[in-house]
Amino acid sequence: MAVGCGDDDDDDDEPVATAAPTEAPTEAPTEAPTEAPVAGPVDGSFFSQYTGISGTTLDLHRELYRGIAYTAGNAYNNLLKFTDMDNFVISGEIARGLPEQPDEVTYNFTIRDDVNYHNKPPANGRALTMDDIRWNIERQRTSTRADGTEDTTFFRHPLIYKNIENVDYVDGTNFTVSMNSPQVTWLGDMTDEFNGMLYPDIGEKLEDDNEFGVFSADNVLGTGPFIFDEFELQERAHGVRNDDYFLRKDGTIPGMVDELFFVNLGGDINPQRLAFEQKQIDELASRDRAVMDEIASSNPDVEAFRVGDPNNNLEFAYNYTTNRALSDERIRTAMFLATDRALVAEQHFQGLGRPNPAVNWPFSAWALSQEELSQAPGYRQPKDQDLADARALWEQANAEGHEDVDFRVTTVDFPQYVPLLEWFPAMLNTNLGTEKWNAQAIPVTSLLEYNNSGQASVGYLGGWDQWNSPDPRTRFAQVYSAHPEDGGRGTINFWKYTTPTMEGYINDMFAEFDNEKAQEIIKEAQRFALSDAGSGHLQMVGGLTSWVKWPYLNRAGPFFITYGTTISQELWIDQNDPTFQGKQRPA
Structure with missing residues (x-):
């Protein structure tokens, strides 16, 4: 059994491994290959997972339930993202790399010019512009709705935007953020899953109190890797691969699944277990120790992990x-x-x-x-x-x-x-x-x-x-x-x-x-x-969270902190793996 990260000063039956120290790379002698190389990321098939899909709104800037960011977040991108959570490595996503920092309070951003919103109404595939960046930043910076009403539910404001002194939107691809004092955690905070770049028309629609709690795929529209055509609160969500996704078109992500399924199977572990063993879902996480141990022992092909999850x-x-x-x-x-x-x-x-x-x-x-x-x-x-x-x-x-x-x-x-x-x-x-x-x-x-x-x-x-x-x-x-x-x-x-x-x-x-x-x-x-x-x-x-997954599923992690978008953008299905046989679409 592979185990996840954490420390090991407890009395649990399963140890939790700590990260090994990084060593300088050494050059090994070249050897002739003895077998065919393992296939790399490829397109095709689908990923399905059990999740609760519970929340208050699809306006990510005013939501706190992580399950919504974990699922709907697959439709969105941030300016910045973690590329290595365990080692605190941050890179650009919509931004072209990390911002330049001429001093401790100034951040000069350059955004990509190849980012488009999803090809569905009302965006219809139009390009993301600096006006969209401005709208996403300013509504959170001012905690204000489009009609001028101040709103205390912009939960990222005190964490990310409160200490911004000024934003200068220089031109169509460059803007500068000036802070009122050095902010040691700011770049990491900017990667928050809820800090995605929303489509302004949808965000303003959800500012209407009658629309705020409406869960529909029509209200999930971003620039990200998956386009949702179904999103039902506490039921299920379904997204299809966005073939116009900029990180796919430039080769950053060489292989992606055709579809994502998120299904709510209820709180009883037994239907969850059945769905996993029938390969209706590709992985399962639970704190039910006894059942998860039974799954691992009854299905010797599965890969099992235990991860310390804050x-x-x-x-x-x-x-x-x-x-x-x-x-x-x-x-x-x-x-x-x-x-x-x-x-x-x-x-x-x-x-x-x-x-x-x-x-x-x-x-x-x-x-x-x-x-x-x-x-x-x-x-x-x-x-x-x-x-x-x-x-x-x-x-x-x-x-x-x-x-x-x-x-x-x-x-x-x-x-x-x-x-x-x-x-x-x-x-x-x-x-x-x-x-x-x-x-x-x-x-x-x-x-x-x-x-x-x-x-x-x-x-x-x-x-x-x-x-x-x-x-x-x-x-x-x-x-x-x-x-x-x-x-x-x-x-x-x-x-x-x-x-x-x-x-x-x-x-x-x-x-x-x-x-x-x-x-x-x-x-x-x-x-x-x-x-x-x-x-x-x-x-x-x-x-400790117990995880099991089928070997045909290739994904990042599990990490001690899991972002849904980190998984989906680095996830692919090996359709040649023997365990792929019998994989089913979720009921």
Whole structure:
């Protein structure tokens, strides 16, 4: 079994390999070939994958659900993209290479002149122009709709565009971005999957409140490698190869599949397993350890991996500021101490999980070590001292005097989250000697509005993703920096947590260009979060994701962070591989 990246300081059955150090290339003696060369990337066949296709809108600039960027993102391009996520290599996509930087605050971009929008209405294959670049940048830079209305749902604004002082659109192929101060993470942040170049007419159409949540292939139109003719929320999506794609025409991508299928098979692993074994889907990722092990043992031809994935986690983001109970330091600290992270790993990840600090553990150079965590209050095993301290704080705060609604945890109606409704409040009730904790589930499509509007007065329990770069600083700030309304970077800091200490750490880490020094700053910020009941986030466990795929599928990765477009543009089907026999179109 091949294994993915991460560190290896855990007790899991399967090790997780770390990247080997890079060595200088050496010249080997030339040998006569002994067998025919392996076929390279070729056109043909189709790629099919199970995914949930859950989200709020097809306006990527105002969406947070990664599943939408992962699927619809295959229709789009960015100015810049990661070409090697593990080694932080960035290159141009719509831009012709990286921008020139005459100084620390100036970026001179040149865009390609061979980029066209998809040949479907209303673009009908027209060329991308500097006016399109301007529209995509300025709507996010100003957080403003076409009618002049300011909109706080432009989630990339505080992360990418807030610190732009000026943009000079010089001519049809060149523009210059001037920052108000050096921005160490900016080029990496620009590759964010949600930062694609949209078609202006479609983007403005989706600014209408009646159109915002309409999911249709008509609303997916970009310059990218696939043209969608079907896109149904929580059902399926289908795209066909764009033969006019500029990176295909110039030979950058020598082989591509004819079609992409994304199908939602529901949360039950058994239909997913059946579809994979019948080759209706080409790969499968799951945290169901037992079933994935069975698939690998029952199908000796498949390739199996386990990868530390920072977006596979369980956290409770809670209302630190206005919740009547959790705004009390003693009650939130009691909750933090009473959380049994070993139990969480077993219940939610079938033992394939590790405790997470505020930077998820796969970021091995940036996260606190497992050894340090094991000695921290809330993470210690056995939990006797933590539970004694938690119960004492609970009693001192007279937590029993609060209403049950003050302890009502919200999750979503994903099948894999339904068990949380029972075991998570039961864990806290048992460990705190109470019956106060309870839980509810809401439709996943309403979660973003539910959190944004403040209806989730206690907090949200579930997976917290948006880890989109191998440098975790931007994502860390999304949660722990002040809310954008208060001048910060905290786009998913829904309950407006802020402290001067944490804000100071965040300012310092973004001012530091030396990675090793930045890593020490972010570790100090994580230690502060441990002393502050998680600083509005009850960090629990990050899981290992189990993957299986058929050998005929040639694709990049799996990586510890996966971009859908990275896969689709470097994916091809070897139709001569013996395992290709029996491959089926998804039902």
